[in-house]
Amino acid sequence: MKFGYFDDVNKEYVITTPKTPLPWINYLGTQDFFSLISNTAGGYSFYKDAKLLRLTRYRYNNSPMDQNGRYYYIKEGDTVWNPGWQPVQTPLDSYQCRHGLGYTVFESSKNSLNAKLLAFVPVHDNCEINLLTLTNYTDAEKEFDLFSYIEFCLWNAADDSSNFQRNFSTGEVEVAGSTIYHKTEYRERRNHYAVYSVNHPVNGFDTSRDAFIGLYNSPADPQAVRKGFCSGSIAHGWAPVASHHIHLKLRPGDSVSLVFVLGYCENPKDKKFSAPGVINKEPADRLLARYQTTEQVMAAFQELKDYWTTLLSAYTIQTEDVRLNRMVNIWNQYQCMVTFNMSRSASYYESGLGRGMGFRDSCQDLLGFVHLIPERARQRILDIAATQFPDGSAYHQYQPLTKRGNMDVGSGFNDDPLWLIAGTAAYLRETGDFSILEEPCTFDNDADSTAPLMEHLRRSFQYTATHKGPHGLPLIGRADWNDCLNLNCFSEEPGESFQTTGPNDGPVAESVFIAGMFVKYGREYAEICDALRLDDERDAVLKEVAAMEETVMDAGWDGDWFLRAYDAMSNPVGSKLCEEGQIFIEPQGMCVMAGIGTDITEDGSPSTAARALRSVEERLDTRYGIILQTPAYTTYHVELGEISSYPPGYKENAGIFCHNNPWISCAETVLGHGSRAFEVFKKTCPAYLEDQSEIRRTEPYVYCQMMAGRDAPTHGEGKNSWLTGTAAWTFTCISQYILGIQPTLQGLRINPCIPSDWSGYTCRRIYRGVSYDITIDNSAHVESGVASVTVDGQPVTGTLIPFDAGKKTCKVEVVLG
Amino acid sequence: MKFGYFDDVNKEYVITTPKTPLPWINYLGTQDFFSLISNTAGGYSFYKDAKLLRLTRYRYNNSPMDQNGRYYYIKEGDTVWNPGWQPVQTPLDSYQCRHGLGYTVFESSKNSLNAKLLAFVPVHDNCEINLLTLTNYTDAEKEFDLFSYIEFCLWNAADDSSNFQRNFSTGEVEVAGSTIYHKTEYRERRNHYAVYSVNHPVNGFDTSRDAFIGLYNSPADPQAVRKGFCSGSIAHGWAPVASHHIHLKLRPGDSVSLVFVLGYCENPKDKKFSAPGVINKEPADRLLARYQTTEQVMAAFQELKDYWTTLLSAYTIQTEDVRLNRMVNIWNQYQCMVTFNMSRSASYYESGLGRGMGFRDSCQDLLGFVHLIPERARQRILDIAATQFPDGSAYHQYQPLTKRGNMDVGSGFNDDPLWLIAGTAAYLRETGDFSILEEPCTFDNDADSTAPLMEHLRRSFQYTATHKGPHGLPLIGRADWNDCLNLNCFSEEPGESFQTTGPNDGPVAESVFIAGMFVKYGREYAEICDALRLDDERDAVLKEVAAMEETVMDAGWDGDWFLRAYDAMSNPVGSKLCEEGQIFIEPQGMCVMAGIGTDITEDGSPSTAARALRSVEERLDTRYGIILQTPAYTTYHVELGEISSYPPGYKENAGIFCHNNPWISCAETVLGHGSRAFEVFKKTCPAYLEDQSEIRRTEPYVYCQMMAGRDAPTHGEGKNSWLTGTAAWTFTCISQYILGIQPTLQGLRINPCIPSDWSGYTCRRIYRGVSYDITIDNSAHVESGVASVTVDGQPVTGTLIPFDAGKKTCKVEVVLG
Known part of the structure; x- marks a missing residue:
């Protein structure tokens, strides 16, 4: 059974029912500010660190699932509904959730009132933007009330969920016009606050959860919405929230667009206050000024789209298999970028409370994103190497904020050192940038103990060689x-x-x-x-x-x-x-x-x-x-x-631990078994399992860490989607081992190993600044073996394409046989 | 505004609306198994340690507040309701929650179907018993469905709320007849499981939350209840729960009583399984056999009542002030016992995730319960002393399970050592048991470093004397x-x-x-x-x-x-x-x-x-x-x-930090200011604030740690009720400093300091095995000063009653003036 479909043209997965077998989510954000967003608008936001700087409160393992998000209540007469269905769950006349690259769009309607909600994090600002457009599709004027709602997290998500004897007394907010400022602990050591605003005058607001929701009500039935107005509450302790109330009238056919911004703002320590006890709102003012109009928002949205178009242009294929195309060209690479941004910190299974980047995880993730963002991959390698112990062994994880190794999960995982070689070698093959090997890196972050990266690789190798x-x-x-x-x-x-x-x-x-x-x-x-x-x-x-x-x-x-x-x-x-x-x-x-x-x-x-x-x-x-x-x-x-x-x-x-399945697929290509390799590849590939979504349950556009094995009563059920090394390894498998576009230290090698029933395919690959247009001809219907290679019309011997940095483009024709 | 009333005869607080300003809770359990229970049947259970061995899952800081408890759904036609109102929140025709000493009773009705739910933990078993009696008060037969519901916690409450990538795959249960066994991790290192059973055949059951509640439903509207039947689900991972479905018919005037038991069971390591993969159910069978009939349950309930009657007989007063009587005779002493059992671990503000017993907290709590359970107080003192450092300083907390000091909140709180003297001195005054001073106690739990308790006190004193x-x-x-x-x-x-x-x-x-x-x-x-x-x-x-x-x-x-x-x-x-x-x-x-x-x-x-x-x-x-x-x-x-x-x-x-208010009250008595002392005492005393419950919000029968001060916008609002040193100090203040019944090393001293408008009062005090009947005559209407003391008819000089261990009773008449 399917619960949506792929829209390959728009690079979106379109979910057609809010009641997916599990919440199906997306990630917003590319640099420092990130949000998780589900197909019912659930999720939360954080700045840099999901544990320490969480803006909004999420309830993991809740009943009902997936509670708290960016919620908008539309109250027309006695009917209250949300564009994302949750939390009120009023049946909608129409519903659609489009998860795109770094954005999500909801389009839904009730009683011919249409709501379109676009959510994204702009490339260059620390905020989530929600553009809500409401359209009256009837012949009569519509009059209704709109209420926004988010619940603030008191920054440290671990403390927020345990230290109530303190936290119920610390909550503080300010309100000015249509802007609500969350400033808990700003009075003391925090130099940052959150802001939630709308570019429209409000009829009222609430900042106390008890006032807006009610002590015994739930977000499914807030007492303010039931009454039809907010109470202007100012939170003192307990649970600070933010809700705007806007009364709206729409003539037949008319639309109104509202821009809601949830942002993160910092002040220098000596400029925290504009008056005693009053926060300096300048950074918020500057931020909000950039998103006052729909035009400004759409420009930022276009910038985001361009960002992703550029990124994903590094590797695109056209084959006869649309499912393969969409996975390779869009979703697998997208997931690789998400693992770069998130490591294993924040998903619907990873609670964002662990702070470590895995030594091994990060080295492997790199295999999947090094071609997308080689400069950032370079820094990541150096960061990782700098935590290595002098004897070549490694902490099992390190802190992303301090970039120091930590013993939270110990050390002595003896595969760790070798993954540093794997990641670095992949970087070198992609970029040819051998200068990285000369970069000085500390051991154990000790400035007095430094050696070039090459020496780190040497010790990695020697550690294994000497521990038998x-x-x-x-x-x-x-x-x-x-x-x-x-x-x-x-x-x-x-x-x-x-x-x-x-x-x-x-x-x-x-x-x-x-x-x-x-x-x-x-x-x-x-x-x-x-x-x-x-x-x-x-x-x-x-x-x-x-x-x-x-x-x-x-x-x-x-x-x-x-x-x-x-x-x-x-x-x-x-x-x-x-x-x-x-x-x-x-x-x-x-x-x-x-x-x-x-x-x-x-x-x-x-x-x-x-x-x-x-x-x-x-x-x-x-x-x-x-x-x-x-x-x-x-x-x-x-x-x-x-x-x-x-x-x-x-x-x-x-269990079916998806991460290691591509190893078998890769291994089959080593033996030239193209059909078997692709068969194995397809088994765990989400796009091929879309029809079994009621069994697999997790998102059909991303890999999950594990599916239940045949010994389990729920064979085929997926868990731990999104943040898994599976993404990097399946992309390595399909892009290099099967489709055979292989970066080497000397340049690009073309060496496919594919099902014999394929007739061929094309690939555009941007590699070391050169755009390669590669055509693979398998009229011979073999599984592997290159009969001829032509580069810009000139035949070459072997499968390696001589690298010429002077070229901007390079046309490669490969005939198998 | 009040939301209930004191029933002094039954030693109960009777809550008359489920919508109290905050959940008003009670504690069940006296030895190792404990439950928190709110006035809507919310709360959770644990065995010994609220972090490590939590049986049921609770959602702190939820919206709506207070979610998850022991829930019973009664579905008659289309009407579904709960005896405790939550979670369905169907308006009830009548509702009452009676919090008693170690038990809570709900009595409510809907459409002339009456439900009485008694919840308690028996003195001698590790389980919570729920006796549910349903009575048909109409003239027609009633046919309806009953569904029970609890959600299991996967034992370690901290891990349970964060480690989803593992925990969603570990859940396991077994079902046999009307008994559901929760055995997550029993397959590996745990030798314990939980059991939830009913003494009645069931029509169905569920053990998967998704099956019973539904992924997008909430406990307010479980899909099984909506359908009218369970699906017999067996949880594999995700969220194991337990629900029984019983279809019932009641003739006019008839009743049915059902006994639900939630228990904790252990097996020896070598007897964990009765067959491969099948848990050894013997300890559960033995437990359940003891609660198969209403008669068995009522006998255990009577034992519990006797337990509390005996405990509280150690100090009882009769004054003209009923609010004072109920606080001293019932609620303040009850709260002292709860602080003994819970320290600061599990309340509606303390999430049960911290594991420490405070060095200072425990020493002070002791002042409030030493007269109730001197033997256990003795052990507590020795446990605390054994964590002291050799130089007299102290860890700030220690683990109740291992009884070892830990550095979670460090050391170097320089008041800590002196509280050990305070607690020990109180014990000596109460018991006269100087042998405790000779007990060998380790320093820092090091068996090689041991000294008698007296030496620990010496080092406590010297630490302060030498750190100036x-x-x-x-x-x-x-x-x-x-x-x-x-x-x-x-x-x-x-x-x-x-x-x-x-x-x-x-x-x-x-x-x-x-x-x-x-x-x-x-x-x-x-x-x-x-x-x-x-x-x-x-x-x-x-x-x-x-x-x-x-x-x-x-x-x-x-x-x-x-x-x-x-x-x-x-x-x-x-x-x-x-x-x-x-x-x-x-x-x-x-x-x-x-x-x-x-x-x-x-x-x-x-x-x-x-x-x-x-x-x-x-x-x-x-x-x-x-x-x-x-x-x-x-x-x-x-x-x-x-x-x-x-x-x-x-x-x-x-803030009004209630803990230190009695110090002022005590201090006023030192100066002989009885009226002012009592005035200060009354200000934070919950019974006197019952009429302002809409402002104070917390339970009117127990102290809270803090009420908002005059600088706060919510002046008078209480927080952190139950687990506070306030209980011990207010009891010390009223019982010893104001009412003046003072244990000394030499015996009982009578030295009241009271409001001059009091005419007198009586007190029964069991002290070192002797029952003292004390009458205070204040016909002179003074604040302090003893004019005469008569003991068993014989006048004595001074205020000290010569201790005579040979007496069983002792009649003391004191005239002030």
Whole structure:
């Protein structure tokens, strides 16, 4: 079942009912001010940090779901309704929610009164703009009341939801004309306030929730709306809110447009007040002056649209598959940008209370946005590297505001260092900017301990090379990519963190997955050494890599697939010998991507790699994607940790963990299996699951972290949409491994691996400032193999397009065969 | 305006409308299992620890207020209603909520169907019992549906409200017959589950919130109730709930009684499962078997009533003032017991997420409950002392579960050590049990560092004696009793804790309040030394105390009142010289209670103490009580800290902080001002404010921490009811200082200080196992002064009643004059 449709021309997903199976959301904001907005206008806003500077209050896990947002009540006679349906839930005569790139539009109507609500955050201001246009489609004059409503958060969202003995006494506001200022704690140490205004005279206002909503009423039935007027309340403590009341008359066919602005304003410390106790409103005045007219708003909206058009022009395809086109050209890249902006902080599953940027998360996200915003990717890499420990290991997360590492989830996740190589190598391939390797970066943010980025990569590699267990495989530490495989934890107490309990490291537990990473990213590191003409280091690295490859084939192979790990007793994990958890997805994908076991066999039998992927298909595949391992753990295994804490089929315990599905897809392309690679790609790709939205439940335009596996009673149900490394990896998979447009250190390489029934496709790729128009001809209907390449009419040998910075455009014709 | 009335015979407060100005709550539970319950059946339950073992989910600061509770939906035709009005809010034909001692009863009716809901936690079981009796008062048969509803919390309430990316995948339940088992995380490290059952066959059930309520419905309109049947849902992740559906028919005049039990059950680790994946239900079976019949329930209810009757028999009075009688005999002592059980953890203002027991809080609470439960008070003292540092200073809080000190709010609150003397001295006066002083107690919970309790008291005294500032007054450290007077903090950053920022101690900032405490509790310590015949130590202590008294009179006196402190620059705080905050309440109360400046002057002019109290009356008094200081701080003072962070009139910034009002009342009795003492007592006493409930808003049967001061726009509005040291201090004030029934180390002393218009009163006091019947005759209409004392017919000299452990009863007649 569908609950909307893709509008590819406008780059929008159009939701046609407010009652989606879960709230379907969008993100507004590109720089510092962000909002979450659902298809019923729910959500909240924050400035830079979702925990520390939250402007509006949201109620997670509420009943009803998705409560608090930017709400507009229209009261015509006894009928009260909202353009977004919530919170009153009056059945609407028409309803539409269009989620676009950085904006959302609601169009709905009741009794021939039409409301169009456009919500967006402008590129250059710290505010959310709501342009509300009301049109009378009847033959008679309409007279009605409009009430706006937002509820302020007292800035620190964690404190706001727990410290009531203080917070019920601190709330303060000011009101001037049509503008409401939220200034809680401004009297003391805050130099910032929030402002909520409308470009129209008001008939009344409220700033106390009790006055507007009523103590025992709900936002579904505010007492002020019921009465038809606000009471001019000034909040003193309790819950400051903002509501404007505007009485409106519309002649037949007439429209009125109102601009509501929710903004964040700062003052210098010595200019906080214009008079004792009165806040300096200058920054708010300046902000609001820029959005006083519909024309100003539409100009800012156009600027936002241009921003996104420019961004997404870096990679566009045309294939015969419209679902593929819309995912690659619009939604997958859009989601990558959202992961750049949000990391894992604020979604409808991430409450915005954790403040960390993951070391590993951020390095991987980078794979998905480096081509969109290479300059910001550069800074991100340097920020991450600056938190690395001198021995090459890493904090597992760092604070985005201070850019310092923190121990909230500890350290000793032994895959972390290698992801720094992965991210940096991707940046180098995209930009060719080797100067980044010379940038000085601190260790552990210690200004006295600094080395060029290249030295950080070296220590990343060496950390893994020097931390091996009894089988010669890398020690897993607290965990590798699978945070829930905790082999040194042994937790018996409820509530203990699986990620910080037990020793940072153990002398025994090893990870085959990290071994695969070591081979893959070790080779990428060797390529960098090669480019820097560090031939000795390159050779030494490749020797280490080759040895590890051998170790994996020896100690890491279970007979039909790669082992997952050895536990703290040196027992295999992910082996036929196990009762549960016999085969895991991660090492199959990573080892084959690394090229381990891919050598053609002499007798024509399947290669080791092919056998591993066949085992994946036979044992882990489902209609909704590949599950993480099988059989699911039915009891708690103290020696394995959190993975066995989930009910079978959910999350890491045999759920479809979407992040690692593209690894299998990529691995299949390594073996030239284009059809299978694309089949795997499609299984978790949201656009292909749109018809099953009643099962998947999450947004059909973005990936989710997890779908319930076949062991779960809700097989196919998605969770944790939006903020997941899945976005970056699926984009890497489709754009580079399948469609085969591959940045390399030397330039763009074209090497598709596609379903044989495809006839071809085109791609426009802006790469190092050059716009490539690439045509792929698969009249031969092969899965892979390049027969010829022509660049601007000239044939070239091989698949690498010689880079010419002097060109503005470059036409590439590739024939497969 | 009143919203109910006191029923003194039944020891109940009867609320007659569900729409009280704020939710008015009660506490159920006496040992380990506790519930909060509001007058609309809202609230939640927990076992031992409101953060770590919360059974049901509550939504703090919700809109509408007070959402989630134990809800029962009665659906008769199209009419759906709840016995507690919430959450459906259908207007009821009749409604009554009776909050009693450890139980609450709702009686309400709709269309002549009557519902009586009794809720209590039995003395000896870990469960809340809901006995629901439905009666048909019409002449026709009634047929209707009943739905129960609770929402489970996933145990750790902090994690439950933030970690959705995990928690939406962990929920698990089992259902057997009419019993629903909530077993989230039981599969892994938890050995406990919750059970919710009814003693009646069910027509259906739901355990998924989405199935019962509906994603976009609210508890005000569950979709299952609307349809008239449950769907038999089994929760897999998301939000596990429990709902029973029972279809009922009642003939005219007939009743049916149903017993619902919400329980907490544990299993030994090796007996968790009865079959793979199936929880061992034996402890639940045993629990439920004890509450299968109404008779069993009523027997447990009677046991609970007896428990409270016994407790409260320790101190009962009869005066001409019924409001005084009900506060002293019932509600004030009841609130003291609630502070014993809850500390500051779980109220409608304390979210239950902080886990600490305050060192100072617990010592002071003890003053209010030591006469009720001396054995448990003894253990509490030893627990607290065991967290003390070897130098006599203290953690500011400790964990109730582990009984270890923690640094969540730091240490260095320099009043803390002296409160240990205060609490222990109170225990000794009540019990005469000097053996407690010989109990070995650790320092900082270090088994290798142990000393008898007496040594802890010694170090408490010495810590203060050896930490003095330039004026010879005690250093204030992070703060003294007023946590918000932070003289060494100097915080400029929003969100920094005023309690943990800056140094633990400063070399300069001093507290006159601690000086007062040092004199008062130093003397009490000297009395203990005296009783132990430590004459030298006694003399040394008294010498130190005398010196401090002199220092206060010298450096701590501002001319018309006692100074509050010297700040970190040695500037006075609470002085005529200040622009704001010229006079504070705390030192006036504490210094006079300590006897400082009480000497009669030779010229008959008012004593120093009297001048201080007159200044309080002139400058700080309001109709709702005495404000904390004046003038209120209108701007932030970085050198004073949090006190200046509150808007004027709220909390410590010139709010009526109820806790310190009884100090003034006590101080007035020290000067013999019985009328004024009682006048001050009455101002904050809830029973006397019942008629102003629309202004005070909080429960008229319990004290609140704070009422808005005269500088606030909401003067008289109460906040933070229930969990406040106010309860202990007001009870100490009325029972000992005003009514004058004073435990001493030697026995009971009778020394009233009362309004002169009183003719007398009687008191029954159980003290060290002897029941005293005390009659006070004030035919002379004096404020204080004992003319004669007769004990069992024999006149005695002085006011001390010689203690005779051989007596069971003792009749005391006191004539004032």
